[in-house]
Amino acid sequence: MIYRSLADINIYDSPKLDRLATQMAKGRYLQVLESDPNFLEIKLLEDDYTGLFDRQDFEKLELSDRQSFIDNLPPALSTQEISDRLTQVIAFIQKAMAIPNEYLWGGTVAPNYDCSGLMQAAFASVGIWIPRDAYQQEVFAKPVNIEEIQIGDLIFFGSPTKATHVGIYIGNGEYIHSSGKEHGHNGIAVSELAGLDRVSQWYANQLRGAARISTC
Numbered sequence: 001m002i003y004r005s006l007a008d009i010n011i012y013d014s015p016k017l018d019r020l021a022t023q024m025a026k027g028r029y030l031q032v033l034e035s036d037p038n039f040l041e042i043k044l045l046e047d048d049y050t051g052l053f054d055r056q057d058f059e060k061l062e063l064s065d066r067q068s069f070i071d072n073l074p075p076a077l078s079t080q081e082i083s084d085r086l087t088q089v090i091a092f093i094q095k096a097m098a099i100p101n102e103y104l105w106g107g108t109v110a111p112n113y114d115c116s117g118l119m120q121a122a123f124a125s126v127g128i129w130i131p132r133d134a135y136q137q138e139v140f141a142k143p144v145n146i147e148e149i150q151i152g153d154l155i156f157f158g159s160p161t162k163a164t165h166v167g168i169y170i171g172n173g174e175y176i177h178s179s180g181k182e183h184g185h186n187g188i189a190v191s192e193l194a195g196l197d198r199v200s201q202w203y204a205n206q207l208r209g210a211a212r213i214s215t216c
Contacts, residue, residue, distance in 0.1 A: 077127065
């Protein structure tokens with residue numbers, strides 16, 4: 001069965017429903033995969049992200065169908081059309097940064113986001129769907145040399161084998177990201193690729209590279 005959300009809904013990654021995996025923004029679609037007395041195993045259709053849905057939130061859904069989902073997808077955009085919308089993507093993030101917020105693992109709806117949830121929400125706000133997690137976004141995007149980075153490119157951080165953090169480049173060696181409490185800003189803030197502050201240095205040591213969203 002396919003449903004459409006009538007409100008923002010939490011999606012979990014544990015049967016105890018105590019660990020947030022992601023969030024389903026109002027208007028998104030899901031497909032039920034399996035049923036359990038306490039939860040439903042679901043797939044979010046826009047990005048194929050799977051998780052567990054609390055049955056108590058079922059009243060926040062309306063029955064729908066795959067054709068309605070297809071009809072409500074944004075149109076495919078050319079590389080140039082995507083490039084033209086990057087200023088709006090950054091504006092979305094700057095507006096989110098101006099509102100009191102804190103880092104939330106799994107957060108994809110305002111005001112609290114995780115790093116990749118912020119990127120996905122910002123691009124979705126202008127009709128560009130990208131994958132959910134940082135490592136998926138890195139695979140999806142087109143790699144660019146860090147010396148040739150442009151405003152609107154994504155910057156990835158993590159281990160040598162996997163991206164675990166992402167921000168968006170805004171020019172002058174700066175990027176915006178939502179980072180955690182221990183080593184970050186506990187929310188959305190600006191850092192520098194070559195900055196001397198503790199957050200910038202922490203992520204500089206984990207820099208993997210940059211990539212450009214050119215398809216959707």
